[in-house]
Amino acid sequence: MNSDIELLSQIDAYLRGELSASEMVDFEKRRLSDSDFDLKVVEHSNTVLQLSEYAKRLKLTSEMNAIHESLDIQALREEVAPEAPLVRRLWKKYRINTAIAASVALIAVAGTLLSTGYFSKTISTNVSLMRREINSIKRSQNALIKDIKDKPSHGPADPGQFGGTGFALSSNGYVVTNYHVIQGADSVYVQNSEGEAFKVKMIYIDPAYDLAVLQINDPEFKNLGTLPYTFKKSPSDVGEDVFTIGFPRDEQVYGKGYVSSRNGYAGDTVAYQVSIPVNPGNSGGPLLDNRGNVIGIINGKQALADGAAFAIKSTYILKSIEAIPQDSLDDKLVLNKRNSLSGLSRKDQFKKLEPYIYMVKVY
Amino acid sequence: MKKEIKSSVPADSEIVLGILNDSKDVLNRLYVSYFPMVLQLILNNNGNEDDAKDIFQESVIVLYNKVKSGNFELNSKLKTFIYSVCRRLWLKRLNAQSRTVRNVEDFSEFIPVEEDLESHEEKDRQFELMEYALRQLGEPCKTIIEDYYIHNRSMQEISDKFGYTNADNAKTQKYKCLQRLKKLFFQT
Numbered sequence: 001m002n003s004d005i006e007l008l009s010q011i012d013a014y015l016r017g018e019l020s021a022s023e024m025v026d027f028e029k030r031r032l033s034d035s036d037f038d039l040k041v042v043e044h045s046n047t048v049l050q051l052s053e054y055a056k057r058l059k060l061t062s063e064m065n066a067i068h069e070s071l072d073i074q075a076l077r078e079e080v081a082p083e084a085p086l087v088r089r090l091w092k093k094y095r096i097n098t099a100i101a102a103s104v105a106l107i108a109v110a111g112t113l114l115s116t117g118y119f120s121k122t123i124s125t126n127v128s129l130m131r132r133e134i135n136s137i138k139r140s141q142n143a144l145i146k147d148i149k150d151k152p153s154h155g156p157a158d159p160g161q162f163g164g165t166g167f168a169l170s171s172n173g174y175v176v177t178n179y180h181v182i183q184g185a186d187s188v189y190v191q192n193s194e195g196e197a198f199k200v201k202m203i204y205i206d207p208a209y210d211l212a213v214l215q216i217n218d219p220e221f222k223n224l225g226t227l228p229y230t231f232k233k234s235p236s237d238v239g240e241d242v243f244t245i246g247f248p249r250d251e252q253v254y255g256k257g258y259v260s261s262r263n264g265y266a267g268d269t270v271a272y273q274v275s276i277p278v279n280p281g282n283s284g285g286p287l288l289d290n291r292g293n294v295i296g297i298i299n300g301k302q303a304l305a306d307g308a309a310f311a312i313k314s315t316y317i318l319k320s321i322e323a324i325p326q327d328s329l330d331d332k333l334v335l336n337k338r339n340s341l342s343g344l345s346r347k348d349q350f351k352k353l354e355p356y357i358y359m360v361k362v363y
Numbered sequence: 364m365k366k367e368i369k370s371s372v373p374a375d376s377e378i379v380l381g382i383l384n385d386s387k388d389v390l391n392r393l394y395v396s397y398f399p400m401v402l403q404l405i406l407n408n409n410g411n412e413d414d415a416k417d418i419f420q421e422s423v424i425v426l427y428n429k430v431k432s433g434n435f436e437l438n439s440k441l442k443t444f445i446y447s448v449c450r451r452l453w454l455k456r457l458n459a460q461s462r463t464v465r466n467v468e469d470f471s472e473f474i475p476v477e478e479d480l481e482s483h484e485e486k487d488r489q490f491e492l493m494e495y496a497l498r499q500l501g502e503p504c505k506t507i508i509e510d511y512y513i514h515n516r517s518m519q520e521i522s523d524k525f526g527y528t529n530a531d532n533a534k535t536q537k538y539k540c541l542q543r544l545k546k547l548f549f550q551t
Contacts, residue, residue: 005538009518016515047545048512053486054493055513060427063387064420067394073412076399 007037011044165246165285165298166190166214168356169321171224172331173198173216176317177284177360178299179205182212190216190358193252197361204324209270209316210299213324214360215331227336228352229286231314232293236272238262244276244298244311245350246285247359254350255282257307259295264310265302272296275307284360287311292341292349375441382430393423397442401449403470408453418456422448425483432482439474447473451480496547504540511537 013019014027031038091098113119164181168174175190182188182202191197198218205212236242236259243256257276264271274287278301287296296311321333341349381389398419405415422445429435450473497505503525510516510524522533 005534008538008541009534012511047541047548050489050493050548051508051512054490054497055509056427057424057490060390060424061420063390064394064423067391068398068416068420071395071398073402076402077406077412079399 007040008044011041012048014041015045015048163247163281163362164283164360165281166358166360167284167286167294168224168227168358169213170333170335171227172333173221173224174203174331174333175200175214175216175358175360176297176320177212177214178297178312179207179210179212180299181284181360182214182362183207185362187363188214189361189363190214191361192358193354196220203329204320206320206323209312209320211297211312211317211320213320213333215329217330224356226338226340227356228340228349229288229292229294229356230336230339231318232289232295233315233318235262235313235315236289236295240295241290242274242276242287242295243346244278244282244285244287245353245357246278246282246298247357248279248281250359252354252357253279253282256346257309260308265300265308268310270316271299271310271312274298274309274311276309277307278309281359282309286353286357288341288349288353290342292339292344292353378441379430379435382427390423394419397445400442400446400471404446404449405453407470409457410453414453414456418449418452419445421452421483425479428483428486429479443472443474444476446471447476448479451476492548496544499547500540500544503536504543507533507537507540508544 010019010027014024019027031041164177166175166177166181169176182205185202188200188202189197190200198216198221200214200216200218203213203215238259238261240259241256242259243254245252245254247253255277257274259272260275261273263269264273272287272295274296276287276298278285278298282298283300285298286294287298289295293314294317295314297314297317298309298311301309318335321335324333326332341352344352378389378393380386381393398415401419401422402412402415405411405418410418425448426441426445450469497508500508507521507525510521511518516524518530518533518537521527521537522530525533525536527533527536
């Protein structure tokens with residue numbers, strides 16, 4: 001035990017280099033001769049090495065901790081920290097690309113518009129032209145309402161101020177015409193082909209579709225019997241032959257033409273364009289196809305164009321009728337379901353239709 | 364790769380020399396120069412400042428061991444070496460925490476450092492073992508061993524400090540302590 005302690009002290013002294021020169025020589029000699037002793041030296045020096053490694057690492061760590069303490073971590077953090085929100089990071093990354101793309105798009109759009117003459121004066125003249133057309137169609141619509149004042153003063157006394165055409169919706173006295181015919185009216189009368197005039201009241205107006213539904217409430221009025229025509233629910237095709245009956249003067253006038261476009265003025269989907277001779281007073285007249293279905297109601301024509309009249313599609317008449325609250329009606333408004341005009345010649349069709357077409361007189 | 368960290372970086376050979384000489388100044392400059400790079404790496408990959416500190420210090424220890432073992436060849440930039448070590452260590456730690464490791468967002472090039480890390484792991488184990496052994500040793504053995512073998516104090520100083528009547532008593536005590544330490548260190 002004591003020898004072991006001494007041995008250890010000796011080895012420690014050897015490792016620390018504290019031995020004198022002569023002791024050193026003895027020590028080396030003993031290592032060479034005594035392998036057991038040598039093993040002990042190696043073993044112990046290994047332990048000491050581990051200890052010193054451990055010490056060095058501790059020292060290094062404590063030094064680094066000291067350095068770390070001296071650093072301004074917050075400032076560093078701000079310098080290198082991830083720019084948190086992804087969107088902002090992407091924006092930062094791609095904003096130049098975005099700006100270039102936006103500029104290119106802008107230049108492309110502007111260039112295209114410029115090269116196609118979008119900014120040139122021709123467009124603005126077109127615009128004013130269009131406005132004029134709008135005005136003119138208004139004028140022509142107004143013109144279709146026959147100004148009865150124009151009648152020669154020596155003719156038969158006719159107290160009506162404006163006139164248009166209307167036609168029966170049902171046998172019990174419902175009549176449809178254009179809203180613009182009866183717009184602003186004090187009182188409205190309808191007159192049949194026999195010359196009998198009946199007082200009517202306005203049941204329903206639909207300015208958007210230029211439609212008005214009237215009801216004859218005159219004790220003189222007798223039931224009309226079954227209507228010969230029906231209302232077409234589907235849209236009519238372009239090229240379909242059509243005819244109308246109206247009151248451009250005090251007598252019924254027959255006009256014939258064809259559907260020339262699916263849409264009305266300036267793409268108005270409510271109306272057809274019809275190539276048919278119409279004159280002031282034809283407004284509100286029925287537009288019928290060959291089989292005697294009502295496909296529309298004449299409401300105007302384009303002033304500066306030849307043969308471009310317009311008719312509100314029958315589906316909108318049906319919509320307006322549906323919009324009338326049935327409870328508010330004195331008599332039920334029942335549309336005719338059976339057509340008795342198909343297959344007849346046009347002359348016979350006209351004869352059958354005559355009693356159902358009215359002149360609308362507005363006071 | 365995003366923005367580069369700008370700071371006056373000491374020359375690599377200067378650092379290697381400084382490590383061999385245990386220069387505090389070089390350690391300081393090494394730390395100041397390269398810690399931000401590692402902080403950036405860790406912060407951008409789900410870590411915090413403490414993680415960055417741990418990882419960076421570990422990489423410096425790897426570097427020191429490598430340089431001091433004498434087989435350090437400067438075949439890449441020191442910066443790249445440190446970055447690669449930190450990257451590898453951080454990936455490992457993320458894996459250990461079984462956090463989902465998507466692709467690490469990189470800020471620098473990197474080289475394979477698996478070999479260096481293997482020897483480092485071995486050293487790390489021994490360090491931890493020594494730490495454990497010393498802790499188990501208890502007082503006064505721990506202090507005696509540390510004083511003698513780490514702080515290189517003489518036996519006389521130690522026996523004065525602990526109030527042993529003579530240096531021989533201290534020697535005996537030291538011998539006993541060392542035997543216990545060896546037992547703890549080599550047998551665990």
